[in-house]
Amino acid sequence: MKDVKKRSLPVNSASTSSIDFTGPNGPKPKRVFSTRNIVVYGFLILAAMYYLLPLYVMVVTSLKGMPEIRMGNIFSPPMEITFEPWVKAWDSACTGLYCEGLKVGFWNSVQILIPSTVISIVIASVNGYALSFWRFKGSEIFFTILLFGAFIPYQVLIYPLVIILRETGLFSSLAGVTLVHVIFGMPILTLLFRNYFASVPVELFKAARVDGAGFWRIFGQIMLPMSLPIFIVAIIIQITGIWNDFLFGVIYAGTKNFPMTVQLNNIVNSTQGVKEYNVNMAATLLTAALPLFVYFVSGKLFVRGIAAGAVKG
Amino acid sequence: MSSVSINDLSLSFGNVEVLKSLNLDVAEGEFLVLLGPSGCGKSTLLNCIAGLLDVSAGQIFINGKNVTWEEPKDRGIGMVFQSYALYPQMTVEKNLSFGLRVARLPKDEIRKRIDRAAEILQIQELLKRKPAALSGGQRQRVAIGRALVRDVDVFLFDEPLSNLDAKLRTDLRVELKRLHQRLGNTMIYVTHDQIEALTLADRIAIMKDGLIQQLDSPKTIYNRPDNRFVAGFIGSPGMNFIQGSLAFIDDSWFFQSRDLSVSLATYPFTQQPIEGAPVEFGLRPEHVLIGQNVADLPVQLNLDIELVEPMGADTVAWSQLSGTSFTLRVDSDTALSSGQRILAGFDPVRASVFLSDSGIRL
Numbered sequence: 097m098k099d100v101k102k103r104s105l106p107v108n109s110a111s112t113s114s115i116d117f118t119g120p121n122g123p124k125p126k127r128v129f130s131t132r133n134i135v136v137y138g139f140l141i142l143a144a145m146y147y148l149l150p151l152y153v154m155v156v157t158s159l160k161g162m163p164e165i166r167m168g169n170i171f172s173p174p175m176e177i178t179f180e181p182w183v184k185a186w187d188s189a190c191t192g193l194y195c196e197g198l199k200v201g202f203w204n205s206v207q208i209l210i211p212s213t214v215i216s217i218v219i220a221s222v223n224g225y226a227l228s229f230w231r232f233k234g235s236e237i238f239f240t241i242l243l244f245g246a247f248i249p250y251q252v253l254i255y256p257l258v259i260i261l262r263e264t265g266l267f268s269s270l271a272g273v274t275l276v277h278v279i280f281g282m283p284i285l286t287l288l289f290r291n292y293f294a295s296v297p298v299e300l301f302k303a304a305r306v307d308g309a310g311f312w313r314i315f316g317q318i319m320l321p322m323s324l325p326i327f328i329v330a331i332i333i334q335i336t337g338i339w340n341d342f343l344f345g346v347i348y349a350g351t352k353n354f355p356m357t358v359q360l361n362n363i364v365n366s367t368q369g370v371k372e373y374n375v376n377m378a379a380t381l382l383t384a385a386l387p388l389f390v391y392f393v394s395g396k397l398f399v400r401g402i403a404a405g406a407v408k409g
Numbered sequence: 410m411s412s413v414s415i416n417d418l419s420l421s422f423g424n425v426e427v428l429k430s431l432n433l434d435v436a437e438g439e440f441l442v443l444l445g446p447s448g449c450g451k452s453t454l455l456n457c458i459a460g461l462l463d464v465s466a467g468q469i470f471i472n473g474k475n476v477t478w479e480e481p482k483d484r485g486i487g488m489v490f491q492s493y494a495l496y497p498q499m500t501v502e503k504n505l506s507f508g509l510r511v512a513r514l515p516k517d518e519i520r521k522r523i524d525r526a527a528e529i530l531q532i533q534e535l536l537k538r539k540p541a542a543l544s545g546g547q548r549q550r551v552a553i554g555r556a557l558v559r560d561v562d563v564f565l566f567d568e569p570l571s572n573l574d575a576k577l578r579t580d581l582r583v584e585l586k587r588l589h590q591r592l593g594n595t596m597i598y599v600t601h602d603q604i605e606a607l608t609l610a611d612r613i614a615i616m617k618d619g620l621i622q623q624l625d626s627p628k629t630i631y632n633r634p635d636n637r638f639v640a641g642f643i644g645s646p647g648m649n650f651i652q653g654s655l656a657f658i659d660d661s662w663f664f665q666s667r668d669l670s671v672s673l674a675t676y677p678f679t680q681q682p683i684e685g686a687p688v689e690f691g692l693r694p695e696h697v698l699i700g701q702n703v704a705d706l707p708v709q710l711n712l713d714i715e716l717v718e719p720m721g722a723d724t725v726a727w728s729q730l731s732g733t734s735f736t737l738r739v740d741s742d743t744a745l746s747s748g749q750r751i752l753a754g755f756d757p758v759r760a761s762v763f764l765s766d767s768g769i770r771l
Contacts, residue, residue: 297492302461302488302494303555305461306487307507308481308482308508309507309511313511321498
């Protein structure tokens with residue numbers, strides 16, 4: 097026989113009357129000006145100013161006339177606001193031989209951006225869906241090769257692509273540069289979509305198959321409606337990447353089809369005459385406007401997209 | 410005629426053999442439960458029947474038709490998944506009708522079938538809602554409805570209640586049993602929960618390592634397990650196993666261990682026993698009795714209680730016998746405390762004797 101220790105348990109609440117109820121109660125008070133807050137927010141404000149200062153200088157300079165710029169106070173706000181540099185940058189600045197401003201480059205960029213984004217995302221989403229759900233013999237190897245493609249330096253492929261485009265007659269055309277963008281976007285986008293679809297419960301796919309849906313119907317009616325967030329991510333990646341591209345544009349597009357970034361370079365680096373800093377700044381801001389706009393708009397859409405797709409069992 | 414028939418079915422993933430030449434016949438209108446530990450191949454078998462996995466060898470017949478190479482939709486099955494697998498962007502009504510719309514059924518026929526399913530499952534007021542606005546129990550009901558509208562002969566359930574909380578699981582279990590009584594369809598149900606298996610099944614197939622260990626009624630499985638694995642798997646708290654050997658004394662067989670000698674004169678042997686063979690003597694905790702009833706029992710023994718676990722409806726007491734832990738299940742009104750010595754008894758007719766090496770029932 098073993099000894100069992102007797103324990104005493106509180107029998108009723110009368111024993112609590114001896115507890116001292118004064119002292120801390122409820123949420124712990126927080127001090128606004130604690131050392132921690134000052135250090136954290138102080139650093140954040142400094143860092144934000146460091147990054148925003150160049151943008152401020154650009155905006156301010158683009159609104160000044162040349163005489164004011166020559167006075168050299170780059171941080172002072174404009175004494176007389178003028179939109180002349182913006183108009184010139186858009187309409188009549190010289191980009192090499194032509195003096196038609198950035199607007200030509202803008203429309204070229206739009207013509208490159210839209211088909212490249214749409215085609216690459218359409219193909220990559222189907223790729224990702226097939227690789228996640230319709231495993232075929234060798235699909236893992238295919239995926240590994242595709243992944244490897246994401247790590248090959250662009251420079252290695254530039255010359256071979258020049259030859260391929262020349263032979264197919266696509267060199268120096270919008271179609272050619274679009275094709276290049278679609279190809280180079282494929283590995284990373286496919287990876288993105290595959291990983292997203294891999295997180296979709298496979299039972300959903302099985303249920304749809306039992307219901308008799310095939311490859312395209314499951315993609316169109318089940319998977320697409322629930323993948324809005326990842327489409328938005330893909331669109332952001334493609335729009336900023338393709339719009340900001342300089343290398344492919346200057347190599348494959350041809351003189352007449354130069355995108356905005358290449359024309360911006362031509363404006364800023366033209367060596368004839370006076371350096372018009374205000375026009376250069378305005379041209380740079382115009383070129384950067386679209387990625388900036390996408391950034392400000394997409395933040396909200398991104399969150400909304402994620403919330404709309406988030407239905408888990 | 411059998412409703413589902415599986416003939417020498419094998420399935421391998423690479424070098425891993427998940428199902429090994431498995432044979433199974435499910436009668437029409439039968440509720441068959443596939444029960445086993447994780448990784449035993451029970452869900453894989455169900456996926457093969459559904460046509461969601463291609464088999465490596467063998468055949469599958471549903472309603473006498475060879476469906477081994479058929480698409481899932483052409484097999485005459487409906488399936489319910491553990492995670493419900495409702496289409497998140499469609500309303501309940503669209504979820505139910507998806508398969509019918511794919512099959513291009515006329516609108517009024519779809520309407521009729523949805524109304525019937527909604528009435529049976531009591532989900533009429535949920536039809537316009539989306540899955541996100543439903544509770545777990547309601548979602549699972551909709552998932553069952555999606556199988557119901559397909560008007561099929563065979564229902565496949567893949568652990569449908571595992572994601573629900575304990576209370577709902579019990580409620581839905583009863584509803585499923587009612588549904589089976591009302592519809593009379595063949596149902597194949599995969600679970601790892603033995604209570605679900607015992608309560609729902611007409612027959613249970615216990616699986617381990619891709620093989621069916623025993624296929625029998627819940628009662629037989631529980632009281633006459635075919636082997637040591639089935640005996641240990643079914644029952645909670647588990648069966649007591651005492652190591653010992655067989656002896657033949659005075660024209661009668663005895664089980665002998667350190668603290669125990671039990672006459673097996675009344676034990677229904679299914680195989681010829683061998684003298685001196687090492688065996689395990691299995692006894693369910695609730696078959697050990699205490700109190701006044703003990704006097705009439707053939708075997709009596711003294712036990713020192715070490716630990717008492719009150720479970721509400723009954724109480725489990727832990728003790729030691731022949732060097733292994735020994736549990737007994739008694740009425741919750743019985744006053745037991747650790748350190749107490751009690752007299753207990755049992756009838757060897759209710760015991761199970763297994764060969765130690767092969768685990769086969771004697």
